[in-house]
Amino acid sequence: MQAAGTGGLVRRTAWRLRLVFLFAMLAALPYLLSYSQQEIAVLLVINVLLVCSYRLLTLTGEWSLGHVVIMGVGAYASALLAKQFGVPVPLSMLLGGCMAAATAALLSFPLFRMKGFYFLIGSFAAGEIIRLIWKRFTDPFGGPKGLKRIDPFPDIEASFLSVDFYEPVNYYFLALAVVSVSLFVLYRIERSRIGLTFHAIHWQDRLAESVGVDTFRYRTLAFVIASFFAGIAGGLYAHYVGAVNPTRFSVDQMVYVLVWAIVGGTATFHGPILGVVVLTVINEIVLRALGLDTARPLIYGAILILSVLYLPNGLESLGPRLQARWRRWRGGPAAAGREPA
Amino acid sequence: MNVPGERPILEARGLTRRFGGLVAVNNFSFSVHEDAIHGLIGPNGAGKTTTFNVISGFYAPTAGRVLFRGLDISGRKTSALAAMGLVRTFQGSTLFQEFSVLDNVRVGRHLGARAGFLSRLIGTDRISEREADAKARETLAFFGLEELAGEPVSNLPHGHQRMLGMAVALAAEPKVLLLDEPFTGMNPEETRRMMALVRRIRDRGVTIMLVEHDMQAVMNLCDIITVMNFGALLVEGAPEAVRNDPAVIEAYLGSTDGAGHAS
Numbered sequence: 001m002q003a004a005g006t007g008g009l010v011r012r013t014a015w016r017l018r019l020v021f022l023f024a025m026l027a028a029l030p031y032l033l034s035y036s037q038q039e040i041a042v043l044l045v046i047n048v049l050l051v052c053s054y055r056l057l058t059l060t061g062e063w064s065l066g067h068v069v070i071m072g073v074g075a076y077a078s079a080l081l082a083k084q085f086g087v088p089v090p091l092s093m094l095l096g097g098c099m100a101a102a103t104a105a106l107l108s109f110p111l112f113r114m115k116g117f118y119f120l121i122g123s124f125a126a127g128e129i130i131r132l133i134w135k136r137f138t139d140p141f142g143g144p145k146g147l148k149r150i151d152p153f154p155d156i157e158a159s160f161l162s163v164d165f166y167e168p169v170n171y172y173f174l175a176l177a178v179v180s181v182s183l184f185v186l187y188r189i190e191r192s193r194i195g196l197t198f199h200a201i202h203w204q205d206r207l208a209e210s211v212g213v214d215t216f217r218y219r220t221l222a223f224v225i226a227s228f229f230a231g232i233a234g235g236l237y238a239h240y241v242g243a244v245n246p247t248r249f250s251v252d253q254m255v256y257v258l259v260w261a262i263v264g265g266t267a268t269f270h271g272p273i274l275g276v277v278v279l280t281v282i283n284e285i286v287l288r289a290l291g292l293d294t295a296r297p298l299i300y301g302a303i304l305i306l307s308v309l310y311l312p313n314g315l316e317s318l319g320p321r322l323q324a325r326w327r328r329w330r331g332g333p334a335a336a337g338r339e340p341a
Numbered sequence: 342m343n344v345p346g347e348r349p350i351l352e353a354r355g356l357t358r359r360f361g362g363l364v365a366v367n368n369f370s371f372s373v374h375e376d377a378i379h380g381l382i383g384p385n386g387a388g389k390t391t392t393f394n395v396i397s398g399f400y401a402p403t404a405g406r407v408l409f410r411g412l413d414i415s416g417r418k419t420s421a422l423a424a425m426g427l428v429r430t431f432q433g434s435t436l437f438q439e440f441s442v443l444d445n446v447r448v449g450r451h452l453g454a455r456a457g458f459l460s461r462l463i464g465t466d467r468i469s470e471r472e473a474d475a476k477a478r479e480t481l482a483f484f485g486l487e488e489l490a491g492e493p494v495s496n497l498p499h500g501h502q503r504m505l506g507m508a509v510a511l512a513a514e515p516k517v518l519l520l521d522e523p524f525t526g527m528n529p530e531e532t533r534r535m536m537a538l539v540r541r542i543r544d545r546g547v548t549i550m551l552v553e554h555d556m557q558a559v560m561n562l563c564d565i566i567t568v569m570n571f572g573a574l575l576v577e578g579a580p581e582a583v584r585n586d587p588a589v590i591e592a593y594l595g596s597t598d599g600a601g602h603a604s
């Protein structure tokens with residue numbers, strides 16, 4: 001018992017140290033980047049929340065094609081609340097998240113009558129209907145051109161402190177704070193009984209239902225939580241870029257989310273984060289430097305195929321695999337050395 | 342405790358379930374009395390599993406009614422029925438294969454381990470979770486599986502998987518437990534142990550209805566047996582009466598692969 005207790009303490013301390021180290025790195029990061037790279041870093045942080053919220057939905061076994069549109073619901077709602085009703089921006093973002101969650105709650109009635117492939121197609125159709133509404137109703141959604149000159153995040157003007165959120169560095173830290181809190185909440189949900197129940201529904205929904213799990217309610221819950229955080233990501237996006245339009249939330253963008261999730265792997269919490277970070281680095285730094293920008297879909301496709309073929313469990317499985325190989329390599333020569341010649 | 346109560350706790354009245362042109366359950370009626378071990382037998386394809394699926398809410402009945410403690414429950418959701426105390430197990434190993442043995446039973450504690458969303462988030466559900474954990478381990482110990490709590494289910498031999506399936510159901514604290522072929526794939530020793538466990542479950546005040554092809558087990562265990570054939574009631578009665586009923590023998594001999602079951 002004693003040993004287990006100290007072991008747990010050591011492990012927890014190691015974890016905390018790693019987290020502190022990670023945050024120190026993240027805090028230093030923008031100062032190592034150029035201005036345009038800082039802008040990319042902001043979008044990357046927002047995309048981390050997008051793909052992590054998506055993973056929560058996939059825990060129940062359902063893959064949606066409407067997640068980016070749901071992010072758009074948050075973006076449009078937050079932008080409109082700020083523009084038309086003068087709602088202060090931090091609050092409008094929160095309400096944008098609630099709007100996205102409410103949309104999901106409504107959509108769950110038709111969508112969760114379907115499962116698997118039909119859910120996938122159903123979610124795509126629902127997303128397209130929402131996009132059609134944005135395009136069709138110029139008032140208030142701005143039609144195909146969307147919304148422009150969305151209120152920025154208000155500057156902080158105190159006597160001792162002045163923060164201008166037009167600066168990507170500052171917005172980076174704002175987004176980082178919001179996304180960190182969100183990821184913490186998502187993590188807690190997954191580690192609680194709610195997460196266990198989501199997994200149970202994924203693997204054997206009939207058995208879960210037979211011991212009293214209302215699978216419809218829990219699928220809806222996953223969808224609503226995932227959508228809330230996608231909506232928050234949308235709000236962060238809208239008030240950073242200052243403009244949203246229906247094309248920004250099209251299924252093309254959804255494909256990127258899917259690629260991030262699949263390449264990173266969805267079995268662990270950090271898998272999708274790895275996916276989006278690695279692919280963004282490849283995309284923005286390597287491809288841009290090589291001038292291969294236009295080949296982006298081709299290269300993403302190639303990466304997807306290669307990862308499905310050679311890393312079916314995603315980038316997240318690379319760490320443990322390399323570790324095992326390293327141990328074997330280290331153990332190999334040593335063991336061989338001990339062998340009598 | 343060995344004498345079944347007078348009150349029917351579970352009843353089917355004129356239950357019918359069609360799949361397209363096929364009538365899987367046909368105007369079928371029975372009543373299960375409190376604290377009974379009630380057998381449901383019949384040749385392959387007779388409609389036993391379908392009957393369970395209708396009672397437990399997986400399928401809505403095409404016609405007829407199901408009554409639980411006198412209340413019409415036909416067409417209610419499975420999860421709602423579990424909350425009322427009606428829980429079923431599955432034919433074959435239906436488990437959360439990717440979970441540990443303990444986590445399987447913890448899911449079974451779903452109804453017992455209530456907590457609000459926020460309390461789950463901030464961790465104040467610890468008390469109810471610890472209780473659920475203790476109950477889950479207790480249930481595992483009842484089946485003699487406590488040593489295997491940390492094992493992944495896929496490592497378990499078939500017999501243990503069948504027991505675990507029952508443990509998951511029992512963790513939900515049912516009033517009526519529907520067991521679909523609990524002894525299939527078990528060796529005689531395992532079957533004997535399971536029969537003793539089923540009796541103990543009944544002695545805890547759980548009414549049991551079971552479908553089983555192992556005739557010796559059924560005859561030994563059940564207080565009353567309902568025989569169905571082609572979706573309809575054939576005979577009902579005490580084990581000795583059913584065993585010697587010419588209609589039952591005929592039904593089993595007449596079915597292609599049922600021969601010998603009724604010997």
Ligand SMILES: Nc1ncnc2c1ncn2[C@@H]1O[C@H](COP(=O)(O)OP(=O)(O)OP(=O)(O)O)[C@@H](O)[C@H]1O
Binds near residue numbers: 363365388390391392
């Ligand atoms: N979902 C379904 N769709 C169509 N037909 C079905 C369905 N479920 C069962 N059936 C049919 O209903 C009939 C009864 O099947 P059921 O599984 O209830 O039999 P059973 O008595 O449990 O048989 P066994 O002893 O082999 O388990 C069979 O002919 C089966 O093919």
Ligand SMILES: [Mg+2]
Binds near residue numbers: 389390391432
């Ligand atoms: Mg059956």
